Amino acid sequence: MSDPMAEIRASFFIECEELLESLQDGLQLMDDGDTDPETINIVFRAVHSIKGGAGAFGLDDLVRFAHRFETAMDEVRAGRFHPDGEAIRLFFACADILGDLVRAARDDDQVDDGITGPVLEKLDKLVGIEEEEEEDLDFTPATLSLDFGDGGGLPDLPDLPDLSALPDAAPSVEGLPSLDLPADLPALTAEPLAETTTKGFTVHFKPENALYASGNEPLYLFRALRDLGDISVTCHCGDLPNLDQLDPDTGHLSWDVTVHTEESEQSVREVFEFVDGLCVLEIKPITGAAAMIAPALAPTPAVEKAVETAAPEAAPIAPPQKPAAAIEVVSAPAPTPPAPVAKLPVASPVNSDDDTLDEAPKDEKSGSSAPVKATGTPTQPRATVRVDLERIDRLVNLVGELVINQAMLSQSVTEAGLPPNSPVSTGLEEFLQLTRDIQESVMMIRAQPIKSLFQRMGRIVRESSASVGKEVRLYTDGENTEVDKTVIERLADPLTHMIRNAVDHGLESPEKRLESGKSREGHVTLTAQHRSGRIVIEVSDDGAGINRERVKQKAIEKELIPADAQLSDSDIDNLLFLPGFSTAAEISNLSGRGVGMDVVKSSIQALGGRISITSQEGKGTTFSISLPLTLAVLDGMVVRVADETLVVPLNAILETLTLTDNDLKALGPETHVVQIRGGFVPLLDLGAELGYRQPQDSYVGGIVLLIGQEDGNRAALAVDAIEDQRQVVIKGLEGSYGRVPGIAAATILGDGQIALILDPTDLVGQASGRTRIRQPQQALVG
Amino acid sequence: MTDTEKQTDSTSIELLSFRVGGQDYSVDIMSVREIRGSAKATSLPHAPFFVKGVINLRGTVLPIIDLAARLGLQTGEDTERNVIIVVDLGERTAGLMVDAVSDILAIPSEEMQPPPDLAADEARTFVSALTIVEGRMIRILDLEAVMPPQGEEVA
Secondary structure (H helix, E strand, O other): OHHHHHHHHHHHHHHHHHHOOOOOHHHHHHHHHOOOOOHHHHHHHHHHHHHHHHHHOOOOHHHHHHHHHHHHHHHHHOOOOOOOOOHHHHHHOOOOOHHHHHHHHHHHOOOHHHHHHHHHHHHHHHHOOOHHHHHHHHOHHHHHOOOHHHHHHHOOOHEEEEOOHHHHHHHOOOOOOOHHHHHHOOOHHHHHHHHHHEEEEEEEEEHHHHHHHHOOHHHHHHHHOOOOOOEEEEEEOOOOOOHHHHOOOOOOOOEEEEOOOOHHHHHHHOHEEEEEEEEEEEEEEEEEEEEOOOOOHOOOHHHHHHOOOOOHHHHHHHHHHHHHHHHHHHHHHOOOHHHHHHHHHOOOOOOOOOOOOHHHHHHHHHHHHHHHHHHHHHOOOOOOOOOOOHHHHHHHHHHHHHHHHHHHHHHHHOOOOOOOOOOHHHHHHHHHHHHHHHHHHHHHEEEEEOOOOOOOOOHHHHHHHHHHHEEEEEEEEOOOOOEHHHHHHHHHHHHHHHHHHHHHHHHHOHHHHHOOOOOEEEEEEEEEEEEEEEEEEEEOOOOOOOOOHHHHHHHHHHOOOOOOOOOHHHHHHHHHOOOOOOOOOOOOOOOOOOOOHHHHHHHHHHOOOOEEEEOOOOOEEEEEEEEEEEOOOEEEEEEEEEEHHHHHHHHEEEEEEOOOOOOOEOOOOEEEEEEEEEEEEEEEEHHHOOOOOOOOOOOOHHHHHHEEEOOOOEEEEEEEEEEEEEEEOOOOOOOOOOOOEEEEEEEEOOOOOOOEEEEEHHHHHOOOOOOOOOOOHHHHHO | OOOOOOOOOOEEEEEEEEEEEEEEEEEEHHHEEEEEOOOEEOOOOOOOOEEEEEEEEEEEEEEEEEHHHOOOOOOOOOOOOOOEEEEEEEEEEEEEEEEEEEEEEEHHHHEEEEEEEOOOOOHHHHHHEEEOOEEEEEEEHHHHHHOOOOOOOOO
């Protein structure tokens, strides 16, 4: 354990990212016309939780901003303000800034007030709130006993040592307590509200050992309570064992504190925020029946004492306790049904040197917090675990080793000459199946929905459209498509660039759009889908399409192509990927700096992907990126060349064929082409290209792999033999040795040997082209 | 352990000595990660002549340098008796193929001598110091210089 505070902070920020994501989701839904109160609640809760956590860490900038944002969202939630498109755009901007603030706080950075200020002003003006108004809101103290929404934002807080911050924190979040309840329990609050008149609360507080262990002190908590109003404290020491049995490290005391205060229950609860989970805590409002509750609770220790000699289980204690609960329900209309039930194991003090001490509170916790969770996040019912990426990578590596090991084992079993149906072989067969399954599952762990990336693009669209004065709406589809995490990370930059391009160059200005009979608002669509073992991501706009005449003109001007070049439409489109090409007549601050699509293209290629472009004049342009599912495994064909084993990526191989005399045509002194169905493809001797051997005398009867390249060109690679087709685990060469031309990476085969994985595009691109056949000898012989 | 009589000196360094191409060399033992038997290396295309290839070192790809070739010494043919010294140079790890590992020596730093200036000898650039142990001259290898240039595209 390093600095516990730092860890808590770190987990807070991770949590923030999740909250920001659900915030974005919620806003998107609202933007799409969803008026479901639950959607608004999700947005509100996200902001609220960020604020709550930020307050605990003293991130004042964040708290201030989140508070204003939250106040505005509350207006929406209360139905006093109905957001229109403009308002939602502003909310989006707020969410973006909130994200900036979170990240700034995380990196100890600063966000310019000049950015937050105007947005906040707009926000306040838009919603039309004044600071006082929120104070007048009704609050619903009673039902708060079930609301753990606040604590939920900070599950790891227990270690927090700085209690002194508490009294300060409480007033600063004054505005919010009232807001929380209806969100979680709209149905329950409706009735009790009207009748409840609260003058204070009774607090039952029983610290667990962990509370003391983490350096908390009940005294300070009570002092903090005293700041809220008059308090009277009753200490229950009935649990104290005899002196000879006393464990000085175990707490045995519990307290009942009656607070007379005008503050809300939330304020009282916040006093205990930092010991949440470290104690048994019950907060009940004092009502007219308060007098009855107190005596009802008081006898409990006595009862407990009476049964102390008998087995001190919950059961015998329960009956005397029940009436108290019943009274409460009758007298105070507020408590919800689960409350008294959940309270039972708590109110009955448990014998302290018994394990039940730990268990009872846990039961209470799970019993009451579960329903809250269920209502709190209805849109994300799936449980998730956050794992350090490094750990997953280690697991991926280990599984890779396992696969290799398994293959080696199979090989030695074969070599040992065991019959194929021997128990060993059958067992090994199952082992093989299992390792495959494990490998697949592990790869799945690395995959994650591309959604987070798409959400970031939403912001890019909003910002870039604002800066060029266009109205743009982003449509996304296939957000749940799962992609390898590394791919997602490395896709962010190219995708950002493409989106900006679409907004800046792709779409026309609103006026032009109206002229050409389109809607004022431009559309950019971002989709992701799985297509035959690859991920296909498309960025399309409904703009004017590529002005091919201009592109060609520009390319000629920049001397990228000869002036008299004859180019097909797709050739012209592909000019956009040339280095140093930029069509925007004036350079905007978004794009058009000349480093454009060529950078995009090379970063996509670095991921093993391809990019293509289609465009229709007047209808729009679509960029399509195709990526491998994962960067860690590859389907490959294992081939032999000059006693070396190589792996050729399967997706590059169009077909394999055996050369006949008819197929092979000499071209020039040193080269051959292969005739395949009327087309001619250059023949490359893989062994010679890699420098393993001299070109062969004859390739007739040899095996060639027909390689298809991204640019549509083909090449035939001559190999000695095809050995296998299998999945291989990719091991980078760059880290240990450096880049090898024509080689993408390495892998480890079943026999423990390293095999190199070919990079066909690179190999063909760098092919010597000359040494395919020994020309001098050939000439002499001929 | 034969020649470690002066290892108590606090400024001495420990060296792993080995034979390669009929000469005695050594490396700082702190940079040695392990010593292992020879294995068939997978040759790398377009690699420098002294890079034998890569081997599988428990799942990582380890480049192997034929030290005799690197130093311009006579290369004996690959035998089973060849030994690979896995050295760790911070970021990079590589295997040095040598004839045999001889000893671990503790040499006081004042007994280290800079190599004499003999421009003709190619191996000189790879030797950072010389010392004498029991009448034999031990060359201390400059590991950085031996490594293939990083990110080398074509030899």
